[in-house]
Amino acid sequence: MLDRIINWWTTNIPPWVLIALIVHGTIMLTVAYLILLERKVASWVQDRIGPNRVGLGFGIIPVLKDWKMNGFGQPLADGVKFILKEDYRPAGADKVLFTIAPGLMVLVIIISIAVLPWGGIRQTQRTLHLPPGGMTLHDSAVAQLAQGDEMVGEPVSLGNDNYQVTYRYPFQIASLNIGVLYILAVLSLSVYGVVIGGWASNNKYSFLGALRATTNMISYEIPLGLAVLCIVVMYGSLDLGSLVEKQCHNWIGIIPAWNVFCQPLAFTMFLICIHAEANRAPFDTAEAEQELVGGYHTEYSAMRFALFFLGEYAGMITTSAVCVALFFGGWDFPGLRGHADHPAVTSNLIICILRAVVFFTKTVAIIFVFMWVRWSLPRFRFDQLMMLAWRALIPISLALLMMTAIVVVCFKGDSYDFVGGSMALTLLGANIFVGALIAIISTLIPPAPLTNRRLTVVGSRYSKTPLPLAS
């Protein structure tokens, strides 16, 4: 009976459905536990322990209440709180927009999870029924496989017009060949949720917060795109799966070919930009509690606030995952690579699952860095934020892109293979060179004009007093 179900499942339902269900469930669970992680990390930095008592029993369920979970039932408690809170809408708030704003933000961010490269490429077999017809055997088999799957070899006859087909499918939800572009485009749409939420709240402070969040997110998308371009130019492909695959070898035998080692400046800029995109400290003027109460989510309570919150954390997860895929080799780990020519391909399901676990662990490490930075740095003033984006990050990323392009042309010309050790060293040198250039140029730029200039008003009691003579 179980055999028949498994058989039916593997023949009729493509593998990405199961992967999608598992990934979606995992991401939602992770978002809930990230709230707990944030509180714990905040506490550790402040010399205290975070929530360490909440279990699953609500204090009364007989078996569960004695199971000491040391705080890991906190997300359940938070979830129940969010559902049961009073959900009101302020008077004068736009009825439709107020309701859909948080949903819009969450929807857009959940869609972007689809192209993350969790496990490389899996090679497996399947039995297909190929009746003789007009097409050749090969073509009729390819027609029955999903688009994007690659057939290996020829179908092997099993008798009765049944053929065993060996094929490869990417172990992710969707393997778009414009993966990076898709993620950048979709994440830009999350700005809409923020600005609509702030506008629909009928509240000055929410509106100001939404405005600040919008300019914040839009300004930092340009250096984000340029930093990503530095990597894409090296490999000539926007597909996240192949970007990860191209990092799966070693330089000098031991150093893994991750982009963070050959382009640290691009990594730093990418990290800064994703902090700004997620409206996280130190870029969180949009929701600065001291200034704007809650910013764009002041008027939201209960489940709608939970959706905004969830959207922010899910955005953090997605951008961290992209950071790991681009710079830290994604699922790469010694022992999990396939053949030297095609490191992503493996026929072992366990290896694919292990790769997904490694990818997830690296993502959580980057998210820990998000939280670590939040409790270490003071908030930027809004004009400092804008100056950082437009006057600092964009010129740096443009210079870096130019240097990367020059190096790529010198070393590769037309083909896009693995990045060799000498090219990596040259790229590292280019990064350091751009860094030194910034150092020199920044000393040459004249300082910004004083923001509070003293106006000499002749004959008024506010006229400038002469400075005391140095004695």
Added chain:
Amino acid sequence: MKDSDVIVLEEPKLSLGDQFYLPQVLIGLGTTMKHMLNVVVRGKDRVIQYPEERREDLPVEKGGMLLKTYRGVHRLNKDEEGRVKCVACFMCSTACPAHCIHIEAAESPWADREKYPAKFDIDELRCIYCGMCEEACPVDAIELTHLYDIVGLTRQEMVFDKAKLLNIFDETVKKEPM
């Protein structure tokens, strides 16, 4: 003020490391990581896990409670013969910033004093535990004890009358003499 009194300061010049911001960021990240490792690995947090550990059990140097000066719930003191010390002079009631003490005076049944309180109510929920009543009392009748975990289910339950306050005296006089 004369012009010669004004001191004009200049902003301190940022060093090159400060101007780049990232080196100082990394030093700051190091400080927070040090605190995190202290808490997680070496257990040096400042947390008292409440129902299992209580503050009065800790020594004062480690964050414990100094019983003589801690301002908890009030009590009315009795003298050696067991009579209430309070003479209903209304000084504590007047001194209270939260107006939580309500006294009704009556003629005292004892010879050595003129008045005594017939009713002495303190609304423990309005009280801000400042200790002004303790400072104001001329006969050391009202004192703040070390009890802090008084709870109640209704607001009326937390309005302590004279009997309750004298009861607290009986409970706490051993651990915290007058």
